[in-house]
Amino acid sequence: MASNLSTSTNGRGAASGIVTMMQAVAAAATSATSSSAAPGTAANIAMQAQLEANVRVAQDFQELQRRAHELFTGLKDLPTTVSPKIWKPYFNRTFSVFTKLWKFQQANRAALELEDCYGLKRHEVGEIASKIGQLYYHYYLRTADTGHLLEAYTFYEAILDRHYFDDVMDTKIAYVAAKRLRYCARFMIVCMLLNRLDRVQVLVVEMKKLVDQFAKELDPDDKEGWRKTYRDMAMFVEALNDLPTDDQGRLCAIQPRAASHDIRSGxxxxxxxxxxxxxxxxxxxxxxxxxxxxxxxxxxxxxxxxxxxxxxxxxxxxxxxxxxxxxxxxxxxxxxxxxxxxxxxxxxxxxxxxxxxxxxASGSTASVPxxxxxxxxxxxxxxxxxxxxxxxxxxxxxxxxxxxxxxxxxxxxxxxxxxxxxxxxxxxxxxxxxxxxxxxSISGHAGTASLFTAFLFHPAVGIASVCRLERVAASGWAAAIEQAKDWEAAVVRYLQEHPLTPAFLHGILTDELLARLVARFVVCRVVLTHHTIVQKTDDLSDTLWTDLEVLSTEHLALTLGQLGCQDHFR
Known part of the structure; x- marks a missing residue:
């Protein structure tokens, strides 16, 4: 799939367009010289000046494209483990060149769209916007700043709203048509990370239609690769949606991310x-x-x-x-x-x-205690x-x-x-x-997702997985989400006040992220040890203090009551 999602580097026939235009400039100059006394001389001179201006526009555009492509390609050679002191200046240069490229095509769109100048197509404008979206996405991967993920979404959404890739299938050129498939796949990743599941569902349907059309009409060599990409996409979304539905048949919503915070204190x-x-x-x-x-x-x-x-x-x-x-x-x-x-x-x-x-180790015959x-x-x-x-x-x-x-x-x-x-x-x-x-009867490490990670993701998701809940009242699900939040906060407070809490754990609990992981770990342990088909054993899971179980009894009962699954627990 990596090859299918990689950036297209195929060239185009713009250089020949510039050559044709330069020939037109020469012809206009000859015409102006040979008819210097003719009434149309001024018009010829104006035409020559316009053609020369268009040549410069096309040449400047291609130079910006070349620089942008070189910098974009160079990002692949930057190791993910390299220091920010190295990669940030490179990213800044790349952003700067792509910004100039984007603004240049906006200011000179009319000239660039002329066939005897450059012949700029809408899908090429979309390709520039798509690469800017990729830049923001990769910057997010290196910094974890979700604000840049939001910027990537903005560019990808604009591509969709402005229909930049709508006509690529009409070109009947496989590598051009594949641009829309790559864009669709990348947009879906960003939507998933931003929890825009409504948009994800639309993109899955769109991807199926595009892949079928791509394979049927163009019959490219990589059609099976794109079919696999779609299958992977569909299976991932299906696993992502493995949650109960509410009384209206809608998927129960979950928001695992914390609220935005003041960057000075968070x-x-x-x-x-x-x-x-x-x-x-x-x-x-x-x-x-x-x-x-x-x-x-x-x-x-x-x-x-x-x-x-x-x-x-x-x-x-x-x-x-x-x-x-x-x-x-x-x-x-x-x-x-x-x-x-x-x-x-x-x-x-x-x-x-x-x-x-x-x-x-292989080849050794020694016995091992x-x-x-x-x-x-x-x-x-x-x-x-x-x-x-x-x-x-x-x-x-x-x-x-x-x-x-x-x-x-x-x-x-x-x-x-x-x-x-x-x-x-x-x-x-x-x-x-x-x-x-x-x-x-409980698949801890199933083919779709692991149960322990489901609890860390959100306790309500873990409980729903243990009990195999298929339907929950919307009000009950919302109440369970709030109750789980209160439960986590109570666990953290209890650990902070417990006389046996090690000093190093006090430090950990002052960090919101690490405290949330510790609290959800405790919730997971309590839920599993009280489930009717789980043997209560020390091997089931670590616990920091058995007193936490006493603390959690009321919270567990309230959460189970809201989800309507008390019968699964003792």
Whole structure:
């Protein structure tokens, strides 16, 4: 799919148009010279001047296009782990050139649209706007500033409203027609990240129609690739909409993001977030799995338009790793550790398969004691096998606890990491681990989404998944959302006041983002230990204090009553 979503770099016949126009200029000059005494001399001179002006316009436009293309292509060569001191100036130069290109085509549209000048088509204007949208999107990926994601949406929406790509299928040229498909796919990603699900539904229908038309009328070589892109898109949206419906048959709304905040007082202690998913069968779209999407959403705030004086350095950077190798995870963790100060946290989220025990390295015949076999277990970044090159062991993460480290593991092997030793006294770290096992009737790591991550995304979604709720009254769902919010706040307050709360956890709970993760972890543990088909066992999930269960009893009862699923719990 990556090739289908890449930027088109195909050329066009503008150079030949300029040559033709230059020939016309020469002809006009010859005509003006040979008929200097004729009544039409002034008209010929004016025509020559206009043609020369059009030549300059076309040449200047092509030069801006060339510079913009070079800078845009160069962005692909900038590693995601490179320092902002390197990539920000490059982004600024690229934005500057694209701004000049956009304004230039606006000011000279009439001349550029002339066939004997440049022959500018509407889809080419749309391509410029689409690349500007991509710039804003990639800037968001590097800064996590949702304001720039909103800017990307603005450009993509303008392309749709102004029908820039409506005529591309009429060209009967496959690479030109594919521009609309790429635009549609990119727009959908931005809409999903902004939670504009109504627009997402429209784009899925539009994509199906376009892909069918593309394959039928043009029969391109990459038609199967685009069909797969559509299938991935449709499966992802279906998994995204795996929520109950209300009494009117509408999908129950969920808003995982926090409200927008004052940028002067809303800084988080989290510097970088590494988000990795290695489940091979989870629905994915544009290298984003359902679990990655949900975890990314709970880290976000409601977007606001970026202000010129706004500093986006308070937002934690996020690195999305789709099916990475163990070495790639370690590389990104190491790069982020270098950029993280001793007063900031590095947050690592992993969702994927794993094994609680392991065998010796391939080729070894030595027997392994049970304690050592456990140490050979870990997170499998590739299909499960006793190949330690692709397994992330508990001791692989110890070096990253040199600085404050917050780790969320959603994997069958997560319990192995609970007792990670604290080798660096005074440096806080915390591991939130998913349950070791789920009953057969509860798919903890299903092919669509993981249950533990569903609870972190929002407790109401987790409860709905456990109880397999299909329909909930709209008023009950809204009340459950508010009750879950109160529950989380009560958990945080209780931990802050509890005499046994470790000092490092007090620091964690002052950060809104980390406190929300801790609270939802506790809610998940309480819900699962009270479910009728779950055995109450210490192996089910970590708990910081058993007193939290007493605190949560009333909140759990109220939430279940609002959702109408009390019968599923004891």
């Amino acid at each position: 800084k988080t202690m989290v510097h970088d977030v590494i988000i990795a998913s290695c489940w091979p069968n989870q629905p994915r779209f544009s290298d984003l799995s359902i679990d990655m999407f949900r975890f990314l959403q709970l880290l976000e705030r409601e977007p606001v338009k970026p202000q010129p004086e706004q500093d986006d350095s308070d937002a934690p950077r996020k690195f999305l790793l789709n099916c990475p190798s163990a070495s790639q995870i370690i590389h990104h963790l190491g790069s982020s550790l270098r950029e993280t100060s001793s007063s900031q946290f590095l947050l690592f989220y992993y969702s994927g398969p794993g094994r609680l025990t392991g065998a010796p 049970p304690s050592e076999a456990a140490m050979l277990g870990g997170l499998d970044t590739r299909p499960p096998a006793d190949d330690h090159v692709h397994r992330l062991h508990p001791y692989d993460l110890i070096p990253f606890t040199r600085k404050p480290f917050f780790c969320v593991l959603d994997s069958p092997a997560a319990p192995l990491f609970r007792k990670t030793p604290n080798l660096y006294a005074g440096t806080p770290f915390l591991f939130l681990c998913s349950p070791q096992e789920y009953p057969p």
